[in-house]
Amino acid sequence: MAEPGNAIPDSPRSGGSPLPPLGGGLGRGSVESWLNAALAVLLLAAPLAAIGLGEPYYANLASRVAILALAGVGLNLALGYGGMISFGHAAFFGIGGYVAGILAQGAFNAAPVISWPVEVMGSDSMVPIWLAAMAVSGVAAVAIGAISLRTSGVYFIMITLAFAQMIYYFAISWPAYGGEDGLSITVRNGFPGLDTYDPLSFFLICYGVLMLALALSWRIMGTRFGAALMCARMNPERLATVGIEPTPVKLAAFVISAMITGLAGALFADLNGFVSPSMLSWHTSGQIMIFVILGGVGRLFGPVAGAALYVLMEHVLGGLTVHWQLPLGLILLGVVLFARGGLVGMVAGGARHD
Amino acid sequence: MTTALLIEQLLNGLQFGVMLFLMAAGLTLVFGVMGLINLAHGSLYMAGAFVCATVTGSTGSFWLGLGAGALAAAALGALVEIGVMRRLYGRGHLDQVLATFALILIFSEGTRMVFGAQPLWLDMPKSLSGHVSLPGGAVYPVFRLAIIGAGLAVAAGLYVLIQRTRLGMRIRAGESDREMIAALGVDIARLYTVVFALGAGLAGLAGAMIGALQSVEVGMGEPVLILAFVTIVIGGIGSIRGALVGALLVGMVDTMGRIFLPVLFGLFTDPASATSIGSALASMLIYLMMAAILAVRPKGLFPAHG
Amino acid sequence: MTEPVLPNPVLPNPVLEVRGLTKSFGALKATDEVSLALIPGEIHALIGPNGAGKSTLVAQIAGQLTQDTGEIWLGGREISGLSVAGRARLGLGRTFQVSSLALEFSALRNVMLAVQGRLGSSFGFVAPVRRDARLLDPARAVLDRFGLAERAEVTAAALSHGERRQLELAMAFALEPKVLLLDEPMAGMGAGGTRALTKVLGAMRDTVPMLLIEHDMDAVFALADRISVLAEGRVIFSGPPDAVRASAIVREVYLGGEG
Numbered sequence: 001m002a003e004p005g006n007a008i009p010d011s012p013r014s015g016g017s018p019l020p021p022l023g024g025g026l027g028r029g030s031v032e033s034w035l036n037a038a039l040a041v042l043l044l045a046a047p048l049a050a051i052g053l054g055e056p057y058y059a060n061l062a063s064r065v066a067i068l069a070l071a072g073v074g075l076n077l078a079l080g081y082g083g084m085i086s087f088g089h090a091a092f093f094g095i096g097g098y099v100a101g102i103l104a105q106g107a108f109n110a111a112p113v114i115s116w117p118v119e120v121m122g123s124d125s126m127v128p129i130w131l132a133a134m135a136v137s138g139v140a141a142v143a144i145g146a147i148s149l150r151t152s153g154v155y156f157i158m159i160t161l162a163f164a165q166m167i168y169y170f171a172i173s174w175p176a177y178g179g180e181d182g183l184s185i186t187v188r189n190g191f192p193g194l195d196t197y198d199p200l201s202f203f204l205i206c207y208g209v210l211m212l213a214l215a216l217s218w219r220i221m222g223t224r225f226g227a228a229l230m231c232a233r234m235n236p237e238r239l240a241t242v243g244i245e246p247t248p249v250k251l252a253a254f255v256i257s258a259m260i261t262g263l264a265g266a267l268f269a270d271l272n273g274f275v276s277p278s279m280l281s282w283h284t285s286g287q288i289m290i291f292v293i294l295g296g297v298g299r300l301f302g303p304v305a306g307a308a309l310y311v312l313m314e315h316v317l318g319g320l321t322v323h324w325q326l327p328l329g330l331i332l333l334g335v336v337l338f339a340r341g342g343l344v345g346m347v348a349g350g351a352r353h354d
Numbered sequence: 355m356t357t358a359l360l361i362e363q364l365l366n367g368l369q370f371g372v373m374l375f376l377m378a379a380g381l382t383l384v385f386g387v388m389g390l391i392n393l394a395h396g397s398l399y400m401a402g403a404f405v406c407a408t409v410t411g412s413t414g415s416f417w418l419g420l421g422a423g424a425l426a427a428a429a430l431g432a433l434v435e436i437g438v439m440r441r442l443y444g445r446g447h448l449d450q451v452l453a454t455f456a457l458i459l460i461f462s463e464g465t466r467m468v469f470g471a472q473p474l475w476l477d478m479p480k481s482l483s484g485h486v487s488l489p490g491g492a493v494y495p496v497f498r499l500a501i502i503g504a505g506l507a508v509a510a511g512l513y514v515l516i517q518r519t520r521l522g523m524r525i526r527a528g529e530s531d532r533e534m535i536a537a538l539g540v541d542i543a544r545l546y547t548v549v550f551a552l553g554a555g556l557a558g559l560a561g562a563m564i565g566a567l568q569s570v571e572v573g574m575g576e577p578v579l580i581l582a583f584v585t586i587v588i589g590g591i592g593s594i595r596g597a598l599v600g601a602l603l604v605g606m607v608d609t610m611g612r613i614f615l616p617v618l619f620g621l622f623t624d625p626a627s628a629t630s631i632g633s634a635l636a637s638m639l640i641y642l643m644m645a646a647i648l649a650v651r652p653k654g655l656f657p658a659h660g
Numbered sequence: 661m662t663e664p665v666l667p668n669p670v671l672p673n674p675v676l677e678v679r680g681l682t683k684s685f686g687a688l689k690a691t692d693e694v695s696l697a698l699i700p701g702e703i704h705a706l707i708g709p710n711g712a713g714k715s716t717l718v719a720q721i722a723g724q725l726t727q728d729t730g731e732i733w734l735g736g737r738e739i740s741g742l743s744v745a746g747r748a749r750l751g752l753g754r755t756f757q758v759s760s761l762a763l764e765f766s767a768l769r770n771v772m773l774a775v776q777g778r779l780g781s782s783f784g785f786v787a788p789v790r791r792d793a794r795l796l797d798p799a800r801a802v803l804d805r806f807g808l809a810e811r812a813e814v815t816a817a818a819l820s821h822g823e824r825r826q827l828e829l830a831m832a833f834a835l836e837p838k839v840l841l842l843d844e845p846m847a848g849m850g851a852g853g854t855r856a857l858t859k860v861l862g863a864m865r866d867t868v869p870m871l872l873i874e875h876d877m878d879a880v881f882a883l884a885d886r887i888s889v890l891a892e893g894r895v896i897f898s899g900p901p902d903a904v905r906a907s908a909i910v911r912e913v914y915l916g917g918e919g
Contacts, residue, residue, distance in 0.1 A: 147645060150652050154385070155653065157451065159648050162641040174630065225782055227773055230764070238760045238773075241831075242778075244777045289451070325462070329458075329463065333456040336456065
């Protein structure tokens with residue numbers, strides 16, 4: 001055991017070398033950084049190549065990967081870094097989708113979306129829709145999070161599930177927003193300077209948003225907030241003992257996470273031209289969790305790897321058999337039981353938190 | 355609102371509650387004793403229904419089918435416990451949620467592969483397919499009364515099992531202190547398998563009974579699973595008494611809510627809106643109730659571990 | 661029947677005061693009208709046989725458990741209703757009987773977290789932590805003081821038991837606390853470790869007063885300026901070490917059990 005040292009008064013050492021980067025930092029040479037760069041490049045290159053070969057369908061598939069990855073990036077913040085097992089993130093995914101659908105419908109019908117207490121007109125432009133989707137998801141997350149974070153463990157899982165179910169049942173019963181049939185987005189929303197109907201342009205938008213979200217995620221986790229959040233996951237008792245209340249930190253992470261997933265929902269609605277209540281179902285919550293786990297919980301590019309793997313399996317296995325969910329289930333089970341770090345974990349080893 | 359309708363709905367609520375209890379009891383036992391969240395419980399319910407339908411179809415006897423369904427579910431449960439669950443004890447909840455979610459995919463798709471996508475026929479036995487007259491002029495299906503009876507009998511049986519038998523003692527001890535009973539020489543592995551199989555059997559029984567009432571199809575277990583989780587969360591995870599109270603509460607509130615909320619709103623708005631608002635709220639009601647209870651009692655009404 | 665608490669000569673204002681604390685678990689009175697005071701510059705040891713209620717008392721002072729009745733005052737402010745984090749921010753440092761660290765973080769990052777807690781700025785979303793001198797410098801200084809400078813980059817999970825105890829102490833110290841609550845810091849340390857840690861604590865006496873819960877009597881008698889003896893939830897004796905050693909009551913309480 002090291003000597004506890006002389007009882008000399010403080011001998012400050014100034015400066016000291018800065019810490020090595022967090023595992024997952026960009027461009028610093030660790031295996032994970034290379035993997036992240038490779039994933040980013042592959043996700044960009046694949047649709048470009050597909051377009052070049054005259055197969056625009058694959059650009060849409062890539063958009064799907066990017067959007068689902070984005071939903072996972074959101075969940076990863078709460079679940080992977082924050083340790084909050086939210087089984088209700090579909091609520092935010094769906095809210096984002098519905099906000100997009102409702103605003104688009106309002107614009108299409110040239111009618112106000114809400115008349116009281118203030119009149120809110122629809123919009124057919126992506127950026128305002130994204131902001132609205134994020135805002136509404138965020139507000140919902142404040143309410144849901146504030147109540148849910150009073151519980152912990154399996155109760156937290158169940159109460160987040162319950163809130164999502166509430167919203168799901170509300171959506172199917174409320175006729176004004178399509179009920180069980182959902183909402184159509186007749187005209188895809190616009191983005192300044194781009195033809196959003198062009199599969200490549202739409203993909204580039206989704207990709208850009210995903211990269212922004214990843215950069216934000218990486219940046220946040222490197223700050224004091226990120227350190228507090230990770231400790232809230234590892235050992236909330238320790239966090240409180242150094243004078244930091246765990247709950248506000250977790251709530252903030254939950255809200256940010258919801259906003260990112262809500263943004264993904266809005267993009268998803270545009271991709272499909274349709275908002276389905278199934279976006280709110282617990283199956284969707286489970287799927288988003290699958291992306292995060294398959295890729296690697298708490299790894300920056302985990303959701304990207306996971307979503308890509310999932311969509312790939314859906315596409316390849318789905319082409320082989322209509323019962324593709326059976327091998328999917330087996331693979332998922334295998335990953336959970338035997339490959340706990342997910343894809344990123346298998347390639348890059350354990351996460352470093354220096 | 356006639357007395358007949360009221361009585362009918364009360365009984366429906368009771369029947370629903372009793373069926374939920376069968377599901378919830380297994381879930382709460384498994385969590386209480388093994389600390390395991392099992393999302394595949396709904397698949398065991400489904401398995402019971404499918405086996406019952408198949409056996410009833412081929413032998414012509416519902417009773418044989420019922421027994422077969424419950425036993426098959428128990429056997430499947432034991433297999434799943436040995437093959438998969440054993441590796442999940444002590445792992446975090448996230449791993450358990452995901453692994454059992456994967457099992458749902460496997461079981462659902464597997465069932466679809468074997469039985470196809472069409473629902474199966476399952477008729478209730480002739481002896482129970484009549485109706486009885488109740489006070490107030492209500493006419494109520496005998497089969498539903500039988501379900502209520504069966505459920506209450508199971509509840510009583512579980513009570514006796516847990517409180518009066520050796521197995522029950524081990525279960526209660528296991529809920530408080532796993533390591534201790536292992537140190538005392540109880541065969542933990544076998545205990546866990548038995549508990550899991552017991553819960554699975556109950557689920558299969560419920561599935562078979564409801565299958566005769568409604569239908570037997572893939573995915574039938576999922577809405578029930580969610581409600582069963584809501585039930586044990588409300589009742590307090592790990593507590594059988596909580597599961598019973600929670601199940602009856604959920605059963606009653608859901609059933610009565612669906613009938614009365616549209617009526618209530620009908621007092622304020624037109625029938626069309628009343629129906630849609632009422633149904634929307636009725637579906638959400640259970641979850642609102644759960645959230646309200648958890649806000650005040652974050653560990654449910656009768657938490658087994660405090 | 662208890663001996664009266666020996667009166668102290670004129671005391672400076674206590675930094676930490678516990679007044680009439682009571683806590684029952686059903687029929688069991690774990691804490692029974694406990695009153696204590698901790699004055700600047702002293703190490704006040706709290707001893708007692710197993711089951712005396714020491715852990716329960718510590719948990720209440722730290723804020724993990726809420727007392728049934730009674731008050732807790734820190735530096736002239738009542739903290740009885742504050743959360744654990746709230747009390748830590750006001751200057752209550754605490755170490756755990758079983759080391760409670762952020763195991764995936766390095767020793768350095770653990771201490772940086774404590775510094776961050778002291779600075780009270782955890783909602784900084786902008787500045788990256790890894791180059792932040794305001795966290796790095798104080799953290800390295802503290803690690804140095806506790807002899808962990810060489811182990812700064814080691815993951816807490818990889819530290820030895822003794823190093824973890826030191827890290828616990830370092831983190832509490834990094835809070836620049838007004839008071840240190842030490843819950844069996846010697847737990848699990850061999851003879852050499854105990855001696856070394858005793859030296860460290862003794863050297864800190866004038867920097868921060870300490871309430872020391874301990875079983876290790878050598879350490880207690882080497883360090884304590886005052887000793888309070890807890891038995892069955894009550895303080896049955898309180899006074900300087902010699903008086904405690906001489907007390908018949910204390911001996912009676914410890915008979916049949918290891919002190």
